Amino acid sequence: xxxxLVHEMVPTHEILGEKEVEELLDRFNVTTVQLPIILDxxxxxxxxxxxxxxxxxxxxxxxxxxxxxxxxxxxxx
Amino acid sequence: xxxxxxxxxxxxxxxxxxxxxxKISEARIVTADxxxxxGYPFDGGLMDPRLGVVDPGLKCKTCGSxxxxxxxHFGHIELARPVLHIGYAKLVYKIxxxxxxxxxxxxxxxxxxxxxxxxxxxxxxTGQQFDKIVDELFKxxxxxxxxxxxxxxxxxxxxxxxxxxxxxxxxxxxxxxSATDVRERLEKVPDSDAExxxxxxxxxxxxxxxxxxxxxxxxxxxxxxxLESGERSEDDLTxxxxxxxxxxxxxxENIEAGAPHLIIxxxxxxxxxxITTYFNNEVAGVPPARHRSGRPLKTLTQRLKGKEGRFxxxxxxxxxxxxxxxxxxxxxNIEINEVGVPDAIAREMTVATRVNERNIEHLKxxxxxxxxxxxxxxxxxxxxxxxxxxxxxxxxxxxLDKIEPGWIIHRHLTDGDIVLFNxxxxxxxxxxxxxxxxxxxxxTFRLNLCVCPPxxxxxxxxxxxxxxxxxxxxxxxxxxxxxxQEQILSPRFGGPIIGGIHDHITGAYxxxxxxxxxxxxxxxxxxxxxxYDGEFPEPTIVDGKELYDGKSIFSLFLPKDMNLSYxxxxxxxxxxxxxxxxxxxxxxxxxxGRLISGVVDEKAFGAFAGEMLDHIVKDYGTDEAxxxxxxxxxxxxxxxxxxxxxxxxxxxxxxxxxxxxIEEILDSAEEKVQELVGAFETGVLEHLPGRSxxxxxxxxxxxxxSEARDKTGxxxxxxxxMKNSAVMMAKTGARGSMLNLTQMAACVGQQxxxxxxxxxxxxxxxxxxxxxGERGAKAKGFVRSSYKRGQDPLEYFFHAMGGREGLVDTAVxxxxxxxxxxxLINALQDLKIEYDNTVRGSDGxxxxxxxxGDGADPSRTDWGHIVNVKKxxxxxxxxxx
Numbered sequence: 001x002x003x004x005l006v007h008e009m010v011p012t013h014e015i016l017g018e019k020e021v022e023e024l025l026d027r028f029n030v031t032t033v034q035l036p037i038i039l040d041x042x043x044x045x046x047x048x049x050x051x052x053x054x055x056x057x058x059x060x061x062x063x064x065x066x067x068x069x070x071x072x073x074x075x076x077x
Numbered sequence: 078x079x080x081x082x083x084x085x086x087x088x089x090x091x092x093x094x095x096x097x098x099x100k101i102s103e104a105r106i107v108t109a110d111x112x113x114x115x116g117y118p119f120d121g122g123l124m125d126p127r128l129g130v131v132d133p134g135l136k137c138k139t140c141g142s143x144x145x146x147x148x149x150h151f152g153h154i155e156l157a158r159p160v161l162h163i164g165y166a167k168l169v170y171k172i173x174x175x176x177x178x179x180x181x182x183x184x185x186x187x188x189x190x191x192x193x194x195x196x197x198x199x200x201x202x203t204g205q206q207f208d209k210i211v212d213e214l215f216k217x218x219x220x221x222x223x224x225x226x227x228x229x230x231x232x233x234x235x236x237x238x239x240x241x242x243x244x245x246x247x248x249x250x251x252x253x254x255s256a257t258d259v260r261e262r263l264e265k266v267p268d269s270d271a272e273x274x275x276x277x278x279x280x281x282x283x284x285x286x287x288x289x290x291x292x293x294x295x296x297x298x299x300x301x302x303x304l305e306s307g308e309r310s311e312d313d314l315t316x317x318x319x320x321x322x323x324x325x326x327x328x329x330e331n332i333e334a335g336a337p338h339l340i341i342x343x344x345x346x347x348x349x350x351x352i353t354t355y356f357n358n359e360v361a362g363v364p365p366a367r368h369r370s371g372r373p374l375k376t377l378t379q380r381l382k383g384k385e386g387r388f389x390x391x392x393x394x395x396x397x398x399x400x401x402x403x404x405x406x407x408x409x410n411i412e413i414n415e416v417g418v419p420d421a422i423a424r425e426m427t428v429a430t431r432v433n434e435r436n437i438e439h440l441k442x443x444x445x446x447x448x449x450x451x452x453x454x455x456x457x458x459x460x461x462x463x464x465x466x467x468x469x470x471x472x473x474x475x476x477l478d479k480i481e482p483g484w485i486i487h488r489h490l491t492d493g494d495i496v497l498f499n500x501x502x503x504x505x506x507x508x509x510x511x512x513x514x515x516x517x518x519x520x521t522f523r524l525n526l527c528v529c530p531p532x533x534x535x536x537x538x539x540x541x542x543x544x545x546x547x548x549x550x551x552x553x554x555x556x557x558x559x560x561x562q563e564q565i566l567s568p569r570f571g572g573p574i575i576g577g578i579h580d581h582i583t584g585a586y587x588x589x590x591x592x593x594x595x596x597x598x599x600x601x602x603x604x605x606x607x608x609y610d611g612e613f614p615e616p617t618i619v620d621g622k623e624l625y626d627g628k629s630i631f632s633l634f635l636p637k638d639m640n641l642s643y644x645x646x647x648x649x650x651x652x653x654x655x656x657x658x659x660x661x662x663x664x665x666x667x668x669x670g671r672l673i674s675g676v677v678d679e680k681a682f683g684a685f686a687g688e689m690l691d692h693i694v695k696d697y698g699t700d701e702a703x704x705x706x707x708x709x710x711x712x713x714x715x716x717x718x719x720x721x722x723x724x725x726x727x728x729x730x731x732x733x734x735x736x737x738x739i740e741e742i743l744d745s746a747e748e749k750v751q752e753l754v755g756a757f758e759t760g761v762l763e764h765l766p767g768r769s770x771x772x773x774x775x776x777x778x779x780x781x782x783s784e785a786r787d788k789t790g791x792x793x794x795x796x797x798x799m800k801n802s803a804v805m806m807a808k809t810g811a812r813g814s815m816l817n818l819t820q821m822a823a824c825v826g827q828q829x830x831x832x833x834x835x836x837x838x839x840x841x842x843x844x845x846x847x848x849x850g851e852r853g854a855k856a857k858g859f860v861r862s863s864y865k866r867g868q869d870p871l872e873y874f875f876h877a878m879g880g881r882e883g884l885v886d887t888a889v890x891x892x893x894x895x896x897x898x899x900x901l902i903n904a905l906q907d908l909k910i911e912y913d914n915t916v917r918g919s920d921g922x923x924x925x926x927x928x929x930g931d932g933a934d935p936s937r938t939d940w941g942h943i944v945n946v947k948k949x950x951x952x953x954x955x956x957x958x
Contacts, residue, residue: 030921033922034922065943066930069927077213
């Protein structure tokens with residue numbers, strides 16, 4: 001199987017630690033329910049060994065926008 | 078009885094249970110008739126007085142209220158046999174397939190069921206959608222053959238649309254499941270299993286999808302209308318209910334009389350049909366129930382569904398007060414911020430103004446003028462809220478003396494009032510903008526030509542809407558956020574969407590092109606016309622006469638410290654740019670507010686393209702930009718009128734020599750096509766990568782012919798210089814393109830259908846005028862002539878084919894993109910950027926952490942880019958020197 005994470009078009013995905021998640025939720029004053037979701041079947045997630053409920057940080061970069069972040073909660077279906 | 082308002086704690090949706098239907102019912106309906114000969118409703122009939130009142134003056138038998146206060150009351154019909162609710166036909170099928178026919182349990186092992194139960198509960202608790210989970214369960218359960226609970230080898234169930242289920246046993250014999258059978262199976266499903274099927278068992282049970290009792294809606298929901306002739310005409314729903322009761326009665330009688338099975342089955346089927354069409358008269362596979370006149374009945378689903386349905390027509394969209402609609406026409410003399418309002422409309426539309434010490438005298442004067450003398454008033458509202466119409470009042474003096482602070486005067490619309498102006502389709506935010514009223518004679522709305530692009534308006538009969546804003550906060554908000562000048566920059570591409578069009582562009586070009594000189598008298602007239610208040614420009618001496626250069630006149634209207642350079646629209650894109658020394662004046666340079674070189678064309682202040690305008694809005698603000706546009710368009714129109722400008726068919730006249738050269742080019746192109754065809758037929762043509770030989774040939778031919786057409790175009794261009802009006806318009810970007818001119822003057826070119834040369838028609842050829850399998854230019858839709866010269870019949874026909882495709886495409890595209898836009902807007906409408914810069918939905922769920930990843934407002938960007946480094950460097954360098 002091809003590891004999609006290596007492809008240059010796929011942004012970096014990383015699992016946030018417990019403390020980081022707490023900080024994140026605190027920063028935006030939200031619960032995990034209010035964060036966007038990513039399916040556990042997502043090809044970008046598979047290689048990460050993420051568990052349901054983990055928060056994944058996605059780092060994208062583009063010439064116009066620069067570096068931007070997204071946070072998604074791993075969810076089954 | 079007046080209900081006390083109470084706060085809603087929660088809403089729960091469920092199915093109506095038979096017990097509940099009977100509970101809310103005020104009357105059991107048994108008679109199919111509505112009124113007797115005397116016009117009184119039957120008790121137990123469909124117009125039973127207990128179901129509410131529709132006749133004025135009568136009191137409701139149930140609640141005692143009169144028309145308007147009585148909300149109406151439900152009745153019910155006891156069905157002789159259960160009948161499927163057609164809205165749940167598909168769901169019932171899915172459930173039946175996952176149930177064991179014997180024990181009515183879900184055909185899944187207990188541990189699997191528990192897993193699903195857990196997932197469902199979690200999804201419910203977190204407010205996520207659980208229909209996907211249930212769908213997954215249906216999928217796995219229906220593939221199970223042996224029931225894990227009772228061990229029975231279950232048989233397959235087929236759905237015979239629209240409302241029948243057929244059980245196929247292992248020996249292949251088919252038996253139809255009656256609604257009673259289905260209901261029995263659903264009844265046996267234990268609550269614990271129903272939960273896993275997605276039911277909230279407190280409010281819904283699966284068997285309730287098979288109706289045993291039918292609720293009868295109140296008469297207020299299906300009022301009968303009395304025609305002029307005194308005849309009563311019943312609502313479509315009533316008609317349908319009559320049918321249902323009639324068949325239900327017959328079915329009942331037949332069952333009681335012990336009629337043969339076949340007759341009962343037939344009646345039952347008929348009852349199913351009537352109840353199906355009662356719910357939805359557009360079910361696939363069911364012939365729609367029709368009115369005596371042949372019109373299909375409008376039943377429950379039809380009342381709610383679609384554009385004319387209750388939701389889109391009455392709940393999402395409503396009619397409004399304080400609005401006007403009429404035809405629009407242009408007025409180049411009003412400002413871009415203004416809208417010309419017909420006096421007749423200004424007289425009708427009012428602004429509610431509260432009386433205070435400072436405006437009392439003014440408002441009293443308006444009231445004294447009354448509703449018919451233009452700046453007047455139509456209504457006064459006393460402090461206690463009572464409205465007095467000035468149209469009906471006899472002597473206004475009486476009211477006049479009573480007016481005191483606190484009253485509200487509904488005064489006529491006057492110059493300077495802020496209104497919202499709108500043209501459908503409202504596709505982007507610039508489709509509704511705030512304008513200042515300017516009351517004008519005649520009957521059309523007048524608008525400045527610069528605001529045509531954002532509204533996408535023209536004057537071939539377009540109508541627009543106006544809404545008068547009521548309330549100080551709303552007026553302030555509209556003025557700050559929605560005024561035309563605040564919308565010059567489009568959030569779509571970060572450049573101006575409001576700007577000069579057509580003659581503005583031509584005029585500005587004529588003004589600023591090389592050798593454009595004006596006399597002192599002309600300049601004085603022009604400057605007076607635009608209200609210029611300042612120094613006269615420096616004159617240039619030509620042949621001893623004092624004349625004024627167009628560029629220096631233009632420079633008067635630029636900010637004094639403006640510096641900018643860009644390539645004009647007329648720039649020929651030479652390999653090496655000599656910038657200010659450009660022989661065609663194609664390089665625009667502004668230094669310290671003076672136009673040094675270049676012409677002012679579409680790239681300067683045109684909508685969608687204006688670099689100069691863009692620079693002014695972004696660096697000097699919207700006020701400055703508005704003034705710039707207002708004066709520049711007037712100056713441009715002055716110039717075009719001074720020169721005189723027109724275009725006609727003779728603008729496409731070419732000298733004989735040009736015609737000969739064009740013929741030559743086309744001849745050699747057709748020869749080339751023949752060569753290619755020859756090469757193809759003898760097999761010497763070489764493949765293009767990834768293409769078949771035939772495709773290669775077609776591509777090469779298309780290429781050769783389009784090249785030829787372009788060549789004829791440039792030949793025509795050589796003979797038609799910038800002195801030609803049509804060329805001038807095309808090159809400056811005012812209207813039309815060089816391609817349009819090529820087609821008019823030189824050669825129309827290849828006609829295409831579906832991106833290919835025209836190939837269909839007769840077998841092996843397009844028309845019988847050609848040989849079978851002919852592949853030449855002419856045989857496949859190449860139009861050699863120009864529009865001016867005219868087409869021969871074959872060319873004309875091919876052109877019509879290509880033209881038709883264009884028309885069909887636009888028709889299809891608009892409907893498709895319209896629906897796509899509707900779906901997008903529905904999904905995005907309540908997203909909002911919060912104070913912490915996150916993009917969130919109305920429930921606080923985060924969509925984006927920063928809007929667009931960088932938090933940038935696209936309308937404030939430089940054509941979509943956040944920074945324009947060159948601009949900044951230029952500015953810094955200039956400030957240092």
